[in-house]
Amino acid sequence: MMLSKKIKSDLLRVVTLSLYLLLVGCSGMEIQGVDVGGLMDAADAMMEMGDKDIEEEIELGRQTGDLILAKVPLSDDEEAQRYVNHVGRWLAVHTERNDIDWYFGVLESPAINAYALPGGYVFVTTGMLDRLHNEAELAGVLGHEIAHIVRKHHLEALQSQAQMDLAMSLGMVAASAVDDGDSNMLTDQVMNDELKDSINELYKNGLDREDELEADRMAVIIAARGGYDPFAYAAVLQTLQTIHSEHASIAALLNSHPNLSDRLAALEPVLYREDVMEAGGKSLSQRFSGHIE
Amino acid sequence: MKTFAIFPMLILLFSMQVYAQTNAVTVKDTALMAEANRDAHVLENLSEDTELTLLKRMGGWYLVKTGEGIEGWVPMLDVRYSELAEKKSLSEDLDRFSADTDSTIATGVRGLADVDLDADEPAESGHSTVEVMESYGATEEEAKSFAEEEQLRSQNLEYSEEN
Numbered sequence: 001m002m003l004s005k006k007i008k009s010d011l012l013r014v015v016t017l018s019l020y021l022l023l024v025g026c027s028g029m030e031i032q033g034v035d036v037g038g039l040m041d042a043a044d045a046m047m048e049m050g051d052k053d054i055e056e057e058i059e060l061g062r063q064t065g066d067l068i069l070a071k072v073p074l075s076d077d078e079e080a081q082r083y084v085n086h087v088g089r090w091l092a093v094h095t096e097r098n099d100i101d102w103y104f105g106v107l108e109s110p111a112i113n114a115y116a117l118p119g120g121y122v123f124v125t126t127g128m129l130d131r132l133h134n135e136a137e138l139a140g141v142l143g144h145e146i147a148h149i150v151r152k153h154h155l156e157a158l159q160s161q162a163q164m165d166l167a168m169s170l171g172m173v174a175a176s177a178v179d180d181g182d183s184n185m186l187t188d189q190v191m192n193d194e195l196k197d198s199i200n201e202l203y204k205n206g207l208d209r210e211d212e213l214e215a216d217r218m219a220v221i222i223a224a225r226g227g228y229d230p231f232a233y234a235a236v237l238q239t240l241q242t243i244h245s246e247h248a249s250i251a252a253l254l255n256s257h258p259n260l261s262d263r264l265a266a267l268e269p270v271l272y273r274e275d276v277m278e279a280g281g282k283s284l285s286q287r288f289s290g291h292i293e
Numbered sequence: 294m295k296t297f298a299i300f301p302m303l304i305l306l307f308s309m310q311v312y313a314q315t316n317a318v319t320v321k322d323t324a325l326m327a328e329a330n331r332d333a334h335v336l337e338n339l340s341e342d343t344e345l346t347l348l349k350r351m352g353g354w355y356l357v358k359t360g361e362g363i364e365g366w367v368p369m370l371d372v373r374y375s376e377l378a379e380k381k382s383l384s385e386d387l388d389r390f391s392a393d394t395d396s397t398i399a400t401g402v403r404g405l406a407d408v409d410l411d412a413d414e415p416a417e418s419g420h421s422t423v424e425v426m427e428s429y430g431a432t433e434e435e436a437k438s439f440a441e442e443e444q445l446r447s448q449n450l451e452y453s454e455e456n
Contacts, residue, residue, distance in 0.1 A: 065423040074421040081429040089436035094447060098433070105426040121423070221452050227445035231353045234369060242374045261320075261373075268370050270453075271353055279448045280352075287443060 054100060054119075057155060061119030064199050065105070068115070068123065075106040075126055083291035087135060088122060088142045094225035095150050104142065112240065113253045114141050115203065116148035118155045127249055129292050131239055135284035138292075139223040140233025147218035153211040154202060161198040206256025216263050217270045229281040234271060237264050315347040316375040317357070323372075325365035329354035336365045345372060 075081065081104075088104035102120040112131055114124040122145040124138075132138050148154060206212070216233070224230035241260045243250045257263070270276060319339050327334040329351050337359065339345075345357040345367070354366045431439070 062423045065426065069421040069423065069426070074425060078429065081426075082431070085429050085431040086436055086439040089431040089433065090440045090445070093433055093436060101427075101430065103423075103427050103430045105421075105429070121426070218452055221450050224450050225448050227440065227447060229352070231350070231369060234353075235350060238369070238374055264370055264373075271370065272368075273454060275450060275454075277353065279450060281448075282443065282445060284443055 057152075058100070058119035060155070060158075061117040061121040064117045065121050065123075067196070067199060068107075068117075068203075069105075072107045072109050072125075075108040077106065077126075077293065080106050080129070080292055084124060084129075084138070084142070087138055088146070091139055091143055091146055091222050091226045092120070094222060095146060097150050102146075110249055111252055112243070112250045114145050116145035116154060118149065118152070118158075120149055122146065122149070132236065132288070132292070133239075133283075133285060134232065135288040136223060136228040136232035136282060137236045138288060139226055139228040140219050140236055143219035143222035143226075143233065144215045146222055147215040148207070148211070150218070151211070151214065153207050153215070157202055157207055157211075158195070158198050161202065204256065209258050212257050213263065213266045216267055220267060220270050220276065224276060224279045224281055227281055229283050230276050230279060231271060232281075232283060234264060234267055237267075317345045317347050317355070317372040318375045319343045319345065319367070319371055320373050321371055323367050325357070325359065325363065325367060326354075327365060329356075329366040333366070336363060339367065344375065347372070347374075 084104045084106055085102075089102050092098060092102040097120070100120040102122070104122045104124065106129065107123050107125045109125040110127040111125050112127040114122065114128055116122055122142060124141060124145075128141060129138070132141070216237075219233050220230045223233060237260050240250060240253070241264075245251070245254055254260075258266075319341055321341050323339050324335045325337040325339055327336055339359075344360060345355075348356040348358060348364070350356075350369060353369050355369050355372060356364065357367055357372070358364050
């Protein structure tokens with residue numbers, strides 16, 4: 001039986017808090033000579049991740065961005081970088097998070113993919129841009145990533161994963177401290193390493209299926225709100241269907257998302273809404289090809 | 294006067310995606326319609342796995358041609374591009390990837406998401422940072438001017454109909 005994210009999150013809080021209280025209950029801030037102060041700070045930070053204020057969310061996004069950019073460089077096509085930023089910012093104006101600064105980066109990579117980071121940071125690869133035909137399709141792709149940030153999907157997933165990891169660490173530490181008392185791994189570095197691992201795992205394995213399908217539906221609406229053809233995003237997914245599923249360029253995207261047929265089928269209710277069909281919208285293929293080589 | 298007569302036609306053309314003989318197949322039983330409209334006259338019933346040629350897309354409809362040469366419209370989600378397009382695409386990619394030493398096919402897939410962010414391997418070309426990324430950012434005002442250049446018009450749509 002699948003537990004809802006809320007229930008899982010609450011459960012993890014209980015487990016984490018229980019271990020936390022167990023440690024505190026043993027002997028205050030020290031267990032057989034081991035200082036647990038750093039660990040408790042880490043526990044506090046983990047448990048509050050979902051309630052991060054905006055500055056903390058942006059900082060998490062920037063740190064995640066640097067992790068990715070240390071491995072995959074930005075494209076040196078400055079015109080493409082500025083163009084994608086204009087399209088993305090125009091879309092973001094039409095969302096519930098127009099209060100933050102949005103930044104969009106084109107990554108020089110043949111992998112067909114796009115990424116959302118907490119705090120308003122979005123990446124799209126040159127491999128993805130190569131597959132698009134017009135600005136409306138780009139708007140759909142960026143709209144999907146913007147939706148993840150509007151809904152804070154990654155922030156919640158990191159919180160959930162980090163709590164799980166921390167609960168395990170706390171369990172090991174508690175057992176170690178009680179059994180032999182020679183553990184000295186209790187520093188803030190625990191949280192930093194756990195967080196880095198969580199980010200790595202999240203971007204490798206992807207979000208929950210329902211988060212992805214929600215971002216797909218929202219992508220259609222966000223593009224349409226900006227005056228773009230709402231059907232262009234479905235056309236992107238159909239284009240991606242033509243690429244062999246084991247091909248190197250798309251394997252990572254498929255590994256971290258629901259299959260494309262399911263995603264297209266899930267779009268049907270929103271695409272054929274009367275107000276969406278009546279919205280019309282532009283494709284802007286000429287402007288797209290004028291900025292994207 | 295001629296300019297004003299041509300202008301609406303250009304807009305109509307730009308709102309369509311033209312496909313050069315793209316092959317497709319129906320993913321469900323559907324109908325070939327005389328117009329891009331659910332209330333239009335049905336030209337022919339199409340069973341699942343019917344092969345078609347896509348000519349262009351207009352909104353949520355594809356203009357297609359059947360094997361018998363009949364042209365009509367089908368809902369875009371009722372078809373998918375066929376294997377032929379897939380193989381052509383794959384072939385092109387294989388050519389491109391063969392020159393890329395950082396990519397392998399199938400078993401040794403190495404896409405962005407497979408990069409271990411925790412590994413001590415720097416990017417091979419240059420060093421990008423979030424600061425550089427931020428330097429390309431557009432302000433809200435710049436984005437609005439950009440939209441105005443192409444007369445993009447904001448629409449008031451909810452994420453779901455219940456809202």
